[in-house]
Amino acid sequence: MSLDTAVATQGKAAAAYAQLKREIEHGILAPGATLPETDLVARTGASRTPVREAIRRLAAEGLIVLEPRRAPMVSRVSIAGARALFEFRRLIEPAAAAAVARSLVTDRAGRASAFRGLRERLAQLHTSQLSAAFETQFGELTSEFDDLLVAATPNEHLARSIRELRPHTRRLRLIAHADTDRLHDSLREHIEMCDALVGGDEQRAASAITLHLVHVEQAIFHRLWDSEPGSLSAVELS
Structure with a gap:
C-alpha cells in the first residue's frame, strides 16, 4: 500500500x-x-x-x-454500568467544577465571560414554553456547558477523564431528556452551576454539579423502571 x-x-x-x-x-x-x-x-x-x-x-x-x-x-445500556458511570462522574466532575471556579478568580482566558454569556442564554430559554425548538436549544446549551467545563478544567487528567466519558453520558442523556417535565429544572441547575463558577465559589460549584448529577441519575432510572416492559429490550438490567 x-x-x-x-x-x-x-x-x-x-x-x-x-x-x-x-x-x-x-x-x-x-x-x-x-x-x-x-x-x-x-x-x-x-x-x-x-x-x-x-x-x-x-x-x-x-x-x-x-x-x-x-x-x-x-452496546446495550447497562443499568449497572450506568450506576457505575454516575458514581465516577460524582467523583471527578465536582472536582473539575471546583478547579474551574478557582481558576476563574484570576481568569485570563475569557472563560468567565463565556460562562456569563451561556448563563444569560440559559435564563432566557428558561422563560420559554416547552416545544420542539425548546428541546433542541436545550440540548445545544447544555452541551455547550459541558464543553466549556472541560475546556476550562486546568487539570488535564480530569479534563481527559470527563471528555472520554462523553459518548456514554450523551447516550444516557437521551433517556433523561425523555422526561420533558424536568427540562426547566435542569436549566435552573445549569444556571446555578454557571453562577457558582463565575462567582469563584469552589464549594458551591462542586455542590451544584453534584446535585445536578443526582437529579439526572434519578431521572434516568425512573424513566427506565417506569417504561413499558418491551421498551427495555435494549437495556441490560444487571
Whole structure:
C-alpha cells in the first residue's frame, strides 16, 4: 500500500468513525442494533478496510460489541454500568467544577465571560414554553456547558477523564431528556452551576454539579423502571 493510499484510508476511517460515533451518541443507531459490514459500507460511503478500523475504535471505547462470527452490535445500556458511570462522574466532575471556579478568580482566558454569556442564554430559554425548538436549544446549551467545563478544567487528567466519558453520558442523556417535565429544572441547575463558577465559589460549584448529577441519575432510572416492559429490550438490567 502506497503512502498516499494509506493516508486516504486513515482519513476515510476517521470520517466513518466520527459518523458512526455521532449516530450512536444521538440514538440514531440504537442500543442493541446490529451493524452488518455491508450496511456500514453503504451508510458511510467508505470501503471495508476503513469501516473495520472505525468499528475497532468504537469497540475499544465500549460503544460497539464484537463477538466471533456475529455482526457488530451497538452496546446495550447497562443499568449497572450506568450506576457505575454516575458514581465516577460524582467523583471527578465536582472536582473539575471546583478547579474551574478557582481558576476563574484570576481568569485570563475569557472563560468567565463565556460562562456569563451561556448563563444569560440559559435564563432566557428558561422563560420559554416547552416545544420542539425548546428541546433542541436545550440540548445545544447544555452541551455547550459541558464543553466549556472541560475546556476550562486546568487539570488535564480530569479534563481527559470527563471528555472520554462523553459518548456514554450523551447516550444516557437521551433517556433523561425523555422526561420533558424536568427540562426547566435542569436549566435552573445549569444556571446555578454557571453562577457558582463565575462567582469563584469552589464549594458551591462542586455542590451544584453534584446535585445536578443526582437529579439526572434519578431521572434516568425512573424513566427506565417506569417504561413499558418491551421498551427495555435494549437495556441490560444487571
